[in-house]
Amino acid sequence: MKTNQLQKHAMGMCGALLVCTSAWSEPVTLSGPFHFRQHSSVNSPPGLADFVDLGVTVEPVNGTSVTASQGSITNLPVPINNPPIAEVLLPYDSSLTGLWTITAVNGSDTRSIQTNDIVGVEPLPFVENLSISGAILTPTVSWSLPNTSVPHNRVRVRIHAGGNQVYQSPSLGLVNSFTVPDGLLAQGKWYAIRVMLEDTTRGFLVNRSSNWIGYNPSTTPQASLESPQQGSFESGIGLIRGWVCEAGVVEIQFDGQSRQQVAYGTTRNDTVANCGDANNGFGFTDNWNKLGTGIHTVRAFADGAEFASATFTVTTLGVEFLRGASGEYTLPNFPQAGNNVTVRWAEPHQNFVIVGASRNPASAQSTVSAVPLASSSTNLESPQQGSFESGIGLIRGWICQASTVEVQIDGGERQRVAYGTTRNDTSEVCGDTNNGFGYTVNWNSLGNGTHTLRAFADNAEFANVSFTVTTLGVDFLQGASGEYPLANFPQAGKNVTVRWAEPHQNFVIVNYQ
CATH class of the missing domain: 2.60.40 (Immunoglobulin-like)
Known part of the structure; x- marks a missing residue:
């Protein structure tokens, strides 16, 4: 007691004098x-x-x-x-x-x-074939146990929401299913359910494998990864896009690498029926060339819960960013016999865009001058002044600091744009990296001709460009197909093949030789 009283007295003195030369x-x-x-x-x-x-x-x-x-x-x-x-x-x-x-x-x-040692412990395979079924708020998670000689003796389940653990089961033994307790889940919220296979045969934990499955208790779809799609072909500067009804953070992951946060909250009026509101779009610009030619996988997460994955094929032209190339080609009998389209290489997109449909492409020229608005802390990267746009595109760029980013097309209503995507290339200018913005747009909905886009950060205009849109006569062309070889591109003796990609409403490069 005496020691405690002295300690309290000394602590009181430290607090009163704001000086204390030694810590208890x-x-x-x-x-x-x-x-x-x-x-x-x-x-x-x-x-x-x-x-x-x-x-x-x-x-x-x-x-x-x-x-x-x-x-x-x-x-x-x-x-x-x-x-x-x-x-x-x-x-x-x-x-x-x-x-x-x-x-x-x-x-x-x-x-x-x-601690104990784990010398000689081999990696424990995951439980397999994870699935969720049954009642919405008390679903049953099912799996199959791996056929392995690596020791294991129990399964446990953890449930996470918003990055925080909200439930942990006791040891379940070597079972194949688990029913979520009543009162734990809420409709419309994202959960990451983790099924752990463990080895505690020594009396303490020495080995664990963890497999995860995302879940959102709802009677309607709560998220969609619209591009890339399973089995799609991608090339050039592409867009990972979709929508999520409600999330604090949306992330994507390529080929098992680090997750990247994507800008989220773009106006998507087509999601109101499912979500009850419209600010649900997300978009992330990526240079597919950086992934390299071959098959890749993307996974999408909402508040840590995986809601989609897709495997796709990338075709590159041998470099991350092709500079100085040019080429224009007429593709016959597309989208149907007797009609032609003309495509032109667009360096900002690292891809071909449609510049003419059954007409002379030379007639599709932009004639409106830009209003120059230069700033070292903002950049509208696409569309660019005088560019040609077609299909599903992305209005994209970066801003060092803003609370709200908006775009306005042809003097119409301003649309709020998702802002905050990781852009490592802006760190030197901005001092941080969460500066990217992106807004998915179907250029076809604007119609053929010249259009103007203005961009605003916190109500201050920072960009104003005019560009030309070429459509195929409809907002969204369905059921068309076509594949065309383009000779002597990007240089003499080289050839590329382009294929119509309906999700992009455009052509993508599927072969280069």
Whole structure:
């Protein structure tokens, strides 16, 4: 009691004088050290497919720092991001599988504890064939267990919402299904359901695999990835686009790499029936050439829950951005016999655009001059002054700082544009990267001819361009098909093949040789 009274008196003095030359330490308690291997599916939030997970429960949290050491690794910081658990994830390496010493320091008090080793632990396969069925708010999650000789003895289920864990089941044994308890889920909210296969045969956890499935309890579709579509061909500067009824964050992931946040909240009047409002569109511009020629996979997430995935094929022209090329070609008998379209290489799009339909393309020329509005902190990248546009396109660019971004076409009503997409190429100018904006538009709906677009940031105009649209006579051409070789492009002796892509309402490059 006397010690406590002296301590309280000293703390009171420190508070009154705002001066304290030495800090009181609190006794540190460490318990429940853990060290296990974790094998996660590609849609796992940590973004690591195979990693080492180690940590400890620590008290008190305030004023305590935690580190881990093993062999040549000393004083590795172990953050307390989920109090009272201090935890760190490391990409798997066999050199990390031995015993770790975890040390916690609070003032003058230091405590250490040792973990188990995971030497020789092999990656545990995931549960397979994840599916959800049954009642909307109490669905049953089903799976099949992998056929593997890697030790495992139990399944557990966790449910996450908005990045936070909202439920964890006890050990379920080696079962094939789990019914979500009543009162846990709410309609219209995104959940990421995690099914974990684990090995605790030594008396503690040494191995885990995690597979994830997204879920939104609703009687109507709550999200859609419109492009790219499963099995599609992509080329040039493309658009990942779609809509989500309600989300705090929308992200995409290519080929299992790090997720990227996409701008979300564009006006989409066609989603009102499903969502009850219109600000549900998302769009992300990507240079498909950077992925390289071949087959790729994109996954889309709303608040951490995967809602769509698609596998598609990219065709490149051998470089990330082709400069200085030009070419114009007439494609006969499209969209039907007796009609022709003319396509022209458009460098900003790294693709061909339609510039004429059954007429002389030379007649489709822009004649309206731009209103120059230069700024080093804003950039409207597409459409550009005097450009030709066709099909489904993206109004895109970047702004260093704005609360609201809007576009206006031909003096019509301003439309709010999704803003905040990650653009690493703007970091030098802006000091950060969440500066991209994008707005999906069906150029066909504007009609043939010259049009004007104005762009606004916080009600201040920062761009004004005129461009020419060529349509095929309808807002959305359905059922057409066509594939055409284009000789001597991008240079003599080289050839590309273009194919009509209905989702894009345009042609895409499907072969280059």
